[in-house]
Amino acid sequence: MAKSIKLTIDGVAYDQWLSGEVTRDLKDFAGAFSFTFRDPERSMNALPFASNAAVRKLKPGPSVEIKIGRRLVLKGAIERVEAEASERQTSITISGRDMTGDLIDGAAMADEAEFKNVKLEEAAARVAKPYGLSVRTEIDTGEPFQRYSLDLAETGFSAIEKGARSRHALVLSDGVGGIVITRTGQTRAPAELRFPGNVLFSRGTFSHEGRYSETIVRGQGEKAGKQRGAAALDATAEPIGADDREDGDGSATEKERKGTVATGRSKDDEITRHRPIVYLARSKADNVSAQDEADWFNRTARAEGEEFTHTVKGHEASGQLWTVNQIASVSDAFLDVDRDLLISRVVYREDSAGIATDLTYQSPEAFDKEPVGNRRKNKSSKSKAKASGKLDGTASAL
Template identity: 25%
Template structure:
């Protein structure tokens, strides 16, 4: 399969789909997305022929296992989910769409028997939950803390169960190019070589600066199973609180947490909610020309990138939350969602650490979050 547009691309940016040992190229449209929020990579590629006649049939159908590459870089391992076709008097179009191997964890129920895990690490529980669907678990954050009790709720999916588990433990989950479930921390893919910089590589940018989901106080409440060493009242009533002086007027958010909650877990969850919501208010969309950085590396999700944007008021380190590689008549671009890493922190940094670097003249949001970010140590 060939196409003039695809042939003009540099080989390092040519997209190939491999199924059954055969690699297909020449796509006129490409849409590949990796995101910390979606948990499952996806792709949609297609080719359009103008004028009469059809398109040579590609022997690919739903359910086929596949790999997607940009140049020599593997970006997705998964399954074909759809093969849309369309035609009109002017053209004929054929496409292929698919998702990562982890799609089965997003779509399918947690079916472990027995459905309860006691005194096991978060990594061990996630591995057990993913095992029935043949998904490997990779942890970039060790085993995580030991959980006293995690019970599958009736009808929940594997990822819903894992997400509920990791929220209490302040960890992230996503997938990688090989289709594995990844337990991660913000920035664990390293630092981007290039900044996102207005006037250099940025085609467009926008941020809503919407703080409607931020509160001055977060209260997390829940229950803990009664044990022999605890009285009933103390065991059943668990609460944790975090305040946020950056929100001027009184706004209280109460969150009910399920599971076997401890006071320390409740407080940590409240702190996570506080920092996550401020971070999301500064979440920004950028469109950058080309898929690769100046050193030849693809832009990657979960990288730390410097954002220099005097129009929006940023001169700070941000976390790449998602990368959407697109090819159409306008050429190849990557649409990235970036956010302050604090909004995705497994554990908030100490207040003393936050106050070290607060004199960046180009950044207007130091009063909310520091512009220079360092991972927790």
């Protein structure tokens, strides 16, 4: 039976693998893959009973292309090879990431640099160009940055992500050599998810770890809020004597402080204990960008405290691949969830047990700046009545 996941290494189709996974995750940026298979060449060299097969040894470095069905979903390289052997068999596991993996690990620039008056997508394109990556934006990224500084030894992804964070934009890898600047949930998932129903397995995590009662971001702007005129020098003026000098009242210092120091605050009303945290803005900040960054920290921490995962059969629904950054209608009687959620992670799996996809959801407000509203609340009871009934916790086993 033909496999759904198709692996090509250095242009050669490879289908001897026993299990395979392809992962896309909003939090990890780069797509990842892992394949495990029996290694005929190593078996032939090590075990007298092994059959001879014309399969070369695999090492880190070769390029990889992965298709699911006919759709190309990942272009990258093998980064790691793990070989195992016992008395009766050998196996090898290869893993790696798509082309943006180098941007996560490598420096943005060899030396400190600074871009002036650039929009987010322009700064991202300059950072990504040496890595052979393209950049496209699906949104208006707002006003240009007056100064976009790249710190020494800052990674390429970190240099792009800090700008996106201050604009409440989402930076994604398209898996095949491109970077996409977008917003969350621009499209809907191809089908509703129901447990009991089309969901085979359900798992949820609820945690207050990493969440804080108030998130504070402090930063420093480029200059005071008002423009100052240049004071002309008077070559004929006499020096002011000590007795003629007037003491200041401190008002100028206070005005200067207010003009240069930016602060953003965001509260998590679900955390009732005193648990504040303070971050320093990673780029030149005004009060607006500092507030946006504080909101971003607060929302992402809250979302990471609630994660739900469903396993469904196959890799597609209604002829479309499940994919990240889609809004899905989720109803789970076991987890008591009945609302729209954002697909934040997708794992396509294929092995001897069959073909399945793991879908991980988070609350959609985690990655945008729109009002939270009712997005963290379940649908009304009328809507629930249409879904599958609740599980009966008092029922006895059959």
